[in-house]
Amino acid sequence: MSQQGSLACVGLGMMLGAHLSPRSRSHIEQADVVFVLVSDPLVELWVQEMRPDMRSLQPFYCEGTSRLTSYNAMVEAMLVEVRAGHRVCGVFYGHPGVFALVPHKAIQRAHEEGLAAHMEPGISAEDCLYADLGIDPGKYGCQHYEASQLMFYQRRIDPSAYLVLWQVGMAGDRSLARFSTGPAYRRLLVELLGRDYPLDHPVVAYEAATLPITAPRMDELRLSGLVEADLRLQTTLVFPPARPMQRNDEMLDRLAELDRLTRTAA
Amino acid sequence: MSNIIRFLESIGSAPALSPSQYAEAIAALDIGPAGKRALLDHDGAALNRLLEGRDELRCAVFAEDED
Numbered sequence: 001m002s003q004q005g006s007l008a009c010v011g012l013g014m015m016l017g018a019h020l021s022p023r024s025r026s027h028i029e030q031a032d033v034v035f036v037l038v039s040d041p042l043v044e045l046w047v048q049e050m051r052p053d054m055r056s057l058q059p060f061y062c063e064g065t066s067r068l069t070s071y072n073a074m075v076e077a078m079l080v081e082v083r084a085g086h087r088v089c090g091v092f093y094g095h096p097g098v099f100a101l102v103p104h105k106a107i108q109r110a111h112e113e114g115l116a117a118h119m120e121p122g123i124s125a126e127d128c129l130y131a132d133l134g135i136d137p138g139k140y141g142c143q144h145y146e147a148s149q150l151m152f153y154q155r156r157i158d159p160s161a162y163l164v165l166w167q168v169g170m171a172g173d174r175s176l177a178r179f180s181t182g183p184a185y186r187r188l189l190v191e192l193l194g195r196d197y198p199l200d201h202p203v204v205a206y207e208a209a210t211l212p213i214t215a216p217r218m219d220e221l222r223l224s225g226l227v228e229a230d231l232r233l234q235t236t237l238v239f240p241p242a243r244p245m246q247r248n249d250e251m252l253d254r255l256a257e258l259d260r261l262t263r264t265a266a
Numbered sequence: 267m268s269n270i271i272r273f274l275e276s277i278g279s280a281p282a283l284s285p286s287q288y289a290e291a292i293a294a295l296d297i298g299p300a301g302k303r304a305l306l307d308h309d310g311a312a313l314n315r316l317l318e319g320r321d322e323l324r325c326a327v328f329a330e331d332e333d
Binding site: 038 | 268271272274275276277278279281305308310313314317319320321323324325326328329
């Protein structure tokens with residue numbers, strides 16, 4: 001009798017040895033086939049120590065080829081094994097569902113084909129960012145955008161909230177075939193952000209620590225300095241609010257009236 | 267498991283080592299002097315070279331525009 005295949009996409013967290021949940025570790029240890037995509041070569045070696053037969057998804061990347069092509073190939077590689085009746089584990093750095101197209105698409109496609117698939121959360125770079133920078137996203141609100149998407153579409157930035165920009169190292173890449181862009185592209189990003197922030201507004205270039213022997217990157221820059229800054233694929237930009245929150249007096253008045261009517265009715 | 271990876275895993279899960287305890291733990295490891303030096307220097311790149319990990323690693327798994 002053939003076994004029904006399944007897919008579990010699990011998150012390793014960001015730091016080697018520090019963030020892996022017991023459930024995710026069990027999936028890694030018990031799966032028939034393990035695929036891995038992580039952000040640090042030592043972390044990949046760590047997974048390889050757990051599963052010497054693991055298959056890295058790195059070879060699917062190819063500079064000059066659309067990342068969408070690579071992502072679809074990664075999804076298909078996992079699903080081939082699921083269709084063959086294997087228990088497959090896709091291991092991704094951080095949280096497998098945060099800024100991660102491949103795990104979402106693999107699970108969606110598995111479900112469309114009637115195959116079992118689910119996701120186990122992990123500790124994401126976003127989670128590490130809140131801890132390392134001492135930010136509570138609830139304090140003023142917090143907007144997250146992929147940097148290129150912010151450039152490609154008409155978005156409304158609220159400068160009274162935190163702003164977090166992801167994948168800034170390749171901001172403005174329309175080809176999906178590069179892993180970095182340069183100062184000319186960032187100049188346009190700075191110009192765009194300059195509509196809502198002063199050019200000397202502080203911004204933190206953040207990179208979560210991936211090894212327990214290293215520290216996170218938390219470099220304070222100025223908005224204008226982003227053009228020439230060392231921004232990599234894994235760099236995230238964090239903008240503190242540029243102005244206080246504005247009270248919505250009209251809504252507060254309406255709420256007060258509602259409170260008054262509620263009290264009167266009671 | 268490689269002694270270096272095992273050590274990283276152990277301090278990742280239990281990081282409360284003072285600098286002197288960290289140095290003592292490294293001194294007690296059954297690894298060569300280059301590995302000990304890299305750990306004392308907190309040099310991940312040097313460890314990666316020693317363990318022959320990948321030179322370059324891509325990690326993007328997101329597309330800003332799927333269309």
